[in-house]
Amino acid sequence: MHRTHWPATHTRHVALRLTPGADLRGALDDAFRRSGASAGFIVAQVGSLTHARLRPAGRDDAVEFPGPLEIVSLSGTLSPDGPHLHLAVSDAGCAVYGGHLLTGCPVRTTAELILGVTDAARFSRERDVETGYAELVIRPA
Incomplete structure (x- = not known):
């Protein structure tokens, strides 16, 4: 298990409004x-x-x-090694689809986002021998 703690006062917030055509994943990675x-x-x-x-x-x-599509949920972590983001969207019939957010998701009317960022911890993505994927590693700063 990887974990660390930091006081809330060590978290800054970044507010974004993305305009039509912006790529959701690319814009989040860029803002981070x-x-x-x-x-x-x-x-x-x-x-x-x-x-x-x-x-x-x-x-x-x-x-x-x-x-x-409407964004009904977006969650995940951002690191210097790249983001790990999950997105759920709903269509005009209220069917919901979800998975890992990839590039190629252009904003239709707007995307309003708040990011929490800190230097009190360091997130990285490193290959995990058990899963075979680049997984989150959390270290104190």
């Missing part, structure tokens, strides 16, 4: 990198997408979901 922080996470989000590209559980390929 511009913050200069060593660890980050999604605090809040709302918005819509033109369409979504997700990697469903247990699959290595991308699936594209046509829109318009």
